Amino acid sequence: MQSFQPPRRILMGPGPSDVSPRVLAALARPTIGHLDPAFQDLMEEIKAGLSRLFNADGYACVPLPAPGTAGMEAAIMNLLEPGDRAVIAINGAFGGRMADMADRAGAEVIKVEFEWGQPVDPAKVEAALAGGPVKVLAFVHAETSTGAKSDAAALCALARKYGALSVVDCVTSLGGITVDAGAWDADVIYSGTQKCLSAPPGLSPICLSPRAQTAISGRTTKVRNWLLDFNLLMAYWGGEGGRTYHHTAPINALYGLHESLVALFEEGQQAVLVRHARSHEALAAGIEAAGLKFLVEPAHRLPQLNAVLVPEGVDEAAVRAYVLAKWDLELGAGLGPLKGKIWRIGLMGASSTAWHVRLCLTALCEALNAQGFKADGAAAVSAADGKLA
Amino acid sequence: MQSFQPPRRILMGPGPSDVSPRVLAALARPTIGHLDPAFQDLMEEIKAGLSRLFNADGYACVPLPAPGTAGMEAAIMNLLEPGDRAVIAINGAFGGRMADMADRAGAEVIKVEFEWGQPVDPAKVEAALAGGPVKVLAFVHAETSTGAKSDAAALCALARKYGALSVVDCVTSLGGITVDAGAWDADVIYSGTQKCLSAPPGLSPICLSPRAQTAISGRTTKVRNWLLDFNLLMAYWGGEGGRTYHHTAPINALYGLHESLVALFEEGQQAVLVRHARSHEALAAGIEAAGLKFLVEPAHRLPQLNAVLVPEGVDEAAVRAYVLAKWDLELGAGLGPLKGKIWRIGLMGASSTAWHVRLCLTALCEALNAQGFKADGAAAVSAADGKLA
Numbered sequence: 180m181q182s183f184q185p186p187r188r189i190l191m192g193p194g195p196s197d198v199s200p201r202v203l204a205a206l207a208r209p210t211i212g213h214l215d216p217a218f219q220d221l222m223e224e225i226k227a228g229l230s231r232l233f234n235a236d237g238y239a240c241v242p243l244p245a246p247g248t249a250g251m252e253a254a255i256m257n258l259l260e261p262g263d264r265a266v267i268a269i270n271g272a273f274g275g276r277m278a279d280m281a282d283r284a285g286a287e288v289i290k291v292e293f294e295w296g297q298p299v300d301p302a303k304v305e306a307a308l309a310g311g312p313v314k315v316l317a318f319v320h321a322e323t324s325t326g327a328k329s330d331a332a333a334l335c336a337l338a339r340k341y342g343a344l345s346v347v348d349c350v351t352s353l354g355g356i357t358v359d360a361g362a363w364d365a366d367v368i369y370s371g372t373q374k375c376l377s378a379p380p381g382l383s384p385i386c387l388s389p390r391a392q393t394a395i396s397g398r399t400t401k402v403r404n405w406l407l408d409f410n411l412l413m414a415y416w417g418g419e420g421g422r423t424y425h426h427t428a429p430i431n432a433l434y435g436l437h438e439s440l441v442a443l444f445e446e447g448q449q450a451v452l453v454r455h456a457r458s459h460e461a462l463a464a465g466i467e468a469a470g471l472k473f474l475v476e477p478a479h480r481l482p483q484l485n486a487v488l489v490p491e492g493v494d495e496a497a498v499r500a501y502v503l504a505k506w507d508l509e510l511g512a513g514l515g516p517l518k519g520k521i522w523r524i525g526l527m528g529a530s531s532t533a534w535h536v537r538l539c540l541t542a543l544c545e546a547l548n549a550q551g552f553k554a555d556g557a558a559a560v561s562a563a564d565g566k567l568a
Numbered sequence: 569m570q571s572f573q574p575p576r577r578i579l580m581g582p583g584p585s586d587v588s589p590r591v592l593a594a595l596a597r598p599t600i601g602h603l604d605p606a607f608q609d610l611m612e613e614i615k616a617g618l619s620r621l622f623n624a625d626g627y628a629c630v631p632l633p634a635p636g637t638a639g640m641e642a643a644i645m646n647l648l649e650p651g652d653r654a655v656i657a658i659n660g661a662f663g664g665r666m667a668d669m670a671d672r673a674g675a676e677v678i679k680v681e682f683e684w685g686q687p688v689d690p691a692k693v694e695a696a697l698a699g700g701p702v703k704v705l706a707f708v709h710a711e712t713s714t715g716a717k718s719d720a721a722a723l724c725a726l727a728r729k730y731g732a733l734s735v736v737d738c739v740t741s742l743g744g745i746t747v748d749a750g751a752w753d754a755d756v757i758y759s760g761t762q763k764c765l766s767a768p769p770g771l772s773p774i775c776l777s778p779r780a781q782t783a784i785s786g787r788t789t790k791v792r793n794w795l796l797d798f799n800l801l802m803a804y805w806g807g808e809g810g811r812t813y814h815h816t817a818p819i820n821a822l823y824g825l826h827e828s829l830v831a832l833f834e835e836g837q838q839a840v841l842v843r844h845a846r847s848h849e850a851l852a853a854g855i856e857a858a859g860l861k862f863l864v865e866p867a868h869r870l871p872q873l874n875a876v877l878v879p880e881g882v883d884e885a886a887v888r889a890y891v892l893a894k895w896d897l898e899l900g901a902g903l904g905p906l907k908g909k910i911w912r913i914g915l916m917g918a919s920s921t922a923w924h925v926r927l928c929l930t931a932l933c934e935a936l937n938a939q940g941f942k943a944d945g946a947a948a949v950s951a952a953d954g955k956l957a
Contacts, residue, residue, distance in 0.1 A: 180617055180830050182590075183610050183823060188600045194816060198599040201571075206820055207596035210587040210768050211577045212898045221572050228569055244770060245634035248795050248815045256793075280794045373816055379599045381633060381770065381818030403792040404645075405669045406637050424903065426635045427583060427762055429770030431595055432821060434572060441569050509601045514813065 189530070191539055192511035193323050193484060194351070195373035195380050196527035198435075202378055205438035206431050213428040221437060222416065222428075228440040232353065232448070233368055235360035235386040241416045242436055243383040243407065244429045247350040247371025250383035252280055253407040254346045254367040255317065257395045261285030263314040266307045266343070268299040270329070271322035272514045273348055281317070284403060289313070295322075295516055296486065298479045299329040301337055308341040316343045321352035323374075324514045326486035326523065327475045328356065335363040344391055350374060353384075354443060355455045355483035355527060366391040372432075375455070375483055377528025378439040381432045439528075455482045458531040461563040462524065465540040468562035469547070469554040474521050483531065485524040486517070493550045495519045501546035508542050533567045578919070580928055581900035582712050582873060583740070584762035584769050585916035587824075591767050594827035595820050602817040610826060611805065611817070617829040621742065621837070622757060624749035624775040630805045631825055632772040632796065633818045636739040636760025639772035641669055642796040643735045643756040644706065646784045650674030652703040655696045655732070657688040659718070660711035661903045662737055670706070673792060678702070684711075684905050685875065687868045688718040690726055697730040705732045710741035712763075713903045715875035715912065716864045717745065724752040733780055739763060742773070743832060744844045744872035744916060755780040761821075764844070764872055766917025767828040770821045828917075844871045847920040850952035851913065854929040857951035858936070858943040863910050872920065874913040875906070882939045884908045890935035897931050922956045 190197045211218050229240040243249045255277060259265055263286045267278045270293035281288045291307045293299060299318050308316065316338040320331045331347055338345035344366040349358045354375030360368045366388045373380035387395070387409065395402075395409045402408040406426060415425035443451055459482030466473070466487055474486035489495045495512065499522065502508040511523030524539060537560050544556030579586045600607050618629040632638045644666060648654055652675045656667045659682035670677045680696045682688060688707050697705060705727040709720045720736055727734035733755040738747045743764030749757045755777045762769035776784070776798065784791075784798045791797040795815060804814035832840055848871030855862070855876055863875035878884045884901065888911070891897040900912030913928060926949050933945030 180613055180826075180833055182594065182830055183597070183613070183826050185597050185600045185823075186604075186606050188598070188604065190599070190601060192601055192603075195599050195601060195819060198820075203596040203598065203820075205571065207592040208572070208574050209577070209592065210579070210584050210762075211574045212579060212581055212584060213769065214581075215575075215577065215898065217575050224569055224572075245638070245795060246815045246818060249634070252794050276794070283790050283792050283794060371816070373599075379818065379820040380602065380816040381821055401672050403672050405641050405665070405672060406634060426637045427760070427769040429635065429768065429818075429821065430584060431587075431592075431768040431824070432770055432818065434574075435820070437569075437572050441571055444569055509604065 187507045189508045189535065189538060191525050191530055191535060192509045193523045193525055194527060196377050196525055196530040198377055198379055199442065199529045201442060202435050202438045205434040208434050210430050213430060218430065221433065225433060225437055225440065226416065229384045229386065232440065233358055233360045233386045234362065235368065238360060238386040238388055239392055239413060240384065240386040241412065242433065243385055244426060245383060246380050247383045249407060250369025250371065250385045251277060251348060252404065253385055253409065254369055255280040256284050256404050256407060257402050257409045258315050258344055258346065258367065258391065259284040259286040260398055260400050264289060264312060265315040265317060266291060266304065266313050268304055268318035269293065270297055270299050270325065270327060271295050271319065272324035273319045273322060277317045296325045296327055296474045298327050299334060301330060301333045304334060305337050308337060308343060313341060313343045315346055317346035319348040321349065321356065321481050321484065323351045323484060325474060325517065326481045326484040327479050328481050332363050335365045339364055344394060351481065351484055354451060356481065357452060360386055372436050375528045376439045378435045379432065381429065382436055455526065455531050457567065458482065458526040458536055459485065461533065461536045461566040462526060462539065464566045465536065465559040465563035469540065469544050469559040483525060483527045485526065486521045487524060489520055489522065490552050493547065493552050495522065497550060498546040501549055502542040506538065506542040508539065536563050576896045578897045578924065578927060580914050580919055580924060581898045582912045582914055583916060585766050585914055585919040587766055587768055588831065588918045590831060591824050591827045594823040597823050599819050602819060607819065610822065614822060614826050614829065618773045618775065621829065622747055622749045622775045623751065624757065627749060627775040627777055628781055628802060629773065629775040630801065631822065632774055633815060634772060635769050636772045638796060639758025639760065639774045640666060640737060641793065642774055642798065643758055644669040645673050645793050645796060646791050646798045647704050647733055647735065647756065647780065648673040648675040649787055649789050653678060653701065654704040654706060655680060655693065655702050657693055657707035658682065659686055659688050659714065659716060660684050660708065661713035662708045662711060666706045685714045685716055685863045687716050688723060690719060690722045693723060694726050697726055697732060702730060702732045704735055706735035708737040710738065710745065710870050710873065712740045712873060714863060714906065715870045715873040716868050717870050721752050724754045728753055733783060740870065740873055743840060745870065746841060749775055761825050764917045765828045765832065767824045768821065770818065771825055844915065844920050846956065847871065847915040847925055848874065850922065850925045850955040851915060851928065853955045854925065854948040854952035858929065858933050858948040872914060872916045874915065875910045876913060878909055878911065879941055882936065882941050884911065886939060887935040890938055891931040895927065895931040897928065925952050
């Protein structure tokens with residue numbers, strides 16, 4: 180066994196995205212104790228930074244000590260008790276995962292399903308909500324498996340109208356498109372660090388509204404997960420009257436998240452969103468100039484996650500293998516019913532730059548040409564440049 | 569919000585322990601994708617390294633993407649289904665936590681309780697096992713809350729005798745005293761990274777025997793946790809026939825764990841244990857020369873976690889605050905019934921050196937003198953040196 184030296188990679192898949200040198204440097208700062216006064220100050224800064232980023236004033240905001248799936252599991256398992264009814268919108272892999280978790284919570288799950296690549300249709304969701312008392316409405320804002328965006332404001336409003344608590348998966352949206360817990364009046368909203376925040380994977384920021392906190396503290400049964408039980412977590416992260424030991428926080432990973440928040444606020448929240456939008460427009464122009472098409476209609480496309488259809492006769496996996504071998508470039512494959520049918524091209528966080536767009540178009544066209552599909556790389560880059568000028 | 573620069577600290581509490589510069593440097597290497605071929609090779613090396621470290625040949629060994637508590641929760645929640653009976657030995661905070669988790673799994677919990685600071689008595693455990701069919705016997709090998717070691721070999725043998733699966737918490741023991749899954753014939757055995765492995769907190773290595781894997785794949789109900797469900801995790805970490813996406817692995821944290829394993833095997837597994845034993849003997853000689861006493865009897869003491877009784881009239885918290893302020897030294901407090909009554913002095917991993925012993929004795933005696941308790945620091949260091957020579 181020898182020390183591991185990772186190869187050079189450019190990360191343009193569905194996550195992780197490229198991590199900036201300043202965040203990598205933060206990870207390597209000396210570990211201190213999780214009960215250290217200096218660490219407790221850091222926790223307060225992270226809580227405040229997350230509240231600002233989610234626009235979740237008055238919410239309880241904490242980073243969970245596990246990848247983004249932990250945010251999903253915490254939301255579902257804390258809100259649902261056996262016998263509760265939950266409406267879950269499914270328009271990709273992650274909605275399906277939510278339904279599986281709600282089933283494990285002992286809830287009655289009402290699935291509202293959509294074709295992969297389509298957004299969640301609020302009218303179909305409303306029909307399900309109107310069918311009887313529902314405790315939770317859960318949906319994915321930005322489906323990582325398809326690149327489709329759903330209307331979080333409309334869906335959260337429906338949850339309020341029918342007296343349900345809303346759970347909003349913002350794993351891929353946070354930092355790439357507008358996420359606004361306050362304006363949406365969302366109840367539980369969570370993300371991951373490895374997408375548009377451009378920190379390494381491993382943490383899941385989550386925010387809970389006062390309504391959600393009341394629902395959790397008023398449960399009649401224990402949350403089935405110990406590590407993700409908010410009644411325990413709040414005493415640990417609460418900060419008032421001394422913290423109750425719960426788990427040992429992942430200190431160095433939190434250094435990384437903190438630094439990524441500092442960098443994001445330095446650039447400016449609005450400027451970051453504009454950068455993501457511009458990168459997407461440039462990539463989209465190049466993709467079309469190369470003769471390729473998107474899975475998702477323009478109105479519902481996520482700028483940070485581009486699902487591009489594999490042309491007839493092209494070997495999807497061979498193209499990814501080519502760009503990895505020749506350009507150190509990681510692109511994503513399709514999942515489930517989209518396996519072999521799309522590439523997923525991420526333009527997330529530090530991977531959302533003109534340089535990444537130009538490199539990706541060049542590499543992708545070269546790989547397509549190697550497969551016998553004619554794609555003019557220079558024309559694709561030129562089309563992208565037209566949007567970047 | 570500004571970049572965080574941690575203060576200098578010497579970590580001699582119950583964990584995290586000091587992280588060596590080479591492990592910190594590994595954390596900062598560029599992030600690659602969790603499906604990258606190079607990362608999959610790294611996963612295989614980590615699995616093999618953990619198998620070697622736990623002496624768990626033939627076991628499924630993986631690092632869970634969350635702190636040590638996740639190992640406990642995974643063990644309990646995967647093995648127990650509603651209605652199963654579990655015997656849980658409780659001789660400190662962590663046995664109590666296991667019982668809480670088993671209750672959340674829907675199991676009938678038979679608690680076998682001991683005074684804090686005492687080891688688990690196999691005779692009392694056998695009496696509980698003899699009371700009827702039991703699915704699981706769970707206990708803590710090295711109680712982090714008290715510094716007491718229990719006889720894992722004897723307890724695992726009892727589990728086998730009564731047809732129960734054994735769950736062994738080795739969070740604090742792994743890398744500090746002998747941990748031997750194979751010789752004990754243990755079923756599920758887990759640890760954390762932030763104790764004697766001296767990596768940052770955030771991961772929980774776990775190993776499952778073939779018996780445990782069979783029990784889990786034969787469950788009639790779903791595991792209540794999605795993230796920690798081994799039926800899903802095994803398809804992700806399995807490595808044969810392609811990995812099934814489950815979660816995004818905490819890439820950089822795994823770089824750190826890998827490097828800590830490389831360092832440990834370079835030093836030698838036996839040499840590491842000898843170093844821990846020597847450090848403890850030196851500290852114990854110094855503690856006694858300073859007029860202080862241990863909570864735990866010599867036969868059951870953990871070398872890596874030293875519970876020292878606070879003398880009459882001394883303010884426990886003031887001593888910790890003093891050594892933190894004057895010496896950048898973090899010591900641990902007591903938990904639960906031991907709060908205010910003990911200090912917990914860790915000699916774990918990179919914090920288990922002659923330098924740490926000498927510094928700790930010097931700082932502690934100085935703080936005691938400031939409290940009016942006469943302790944001769946020079947004599948304490950000299951007594952320690954006698955054991956280190």
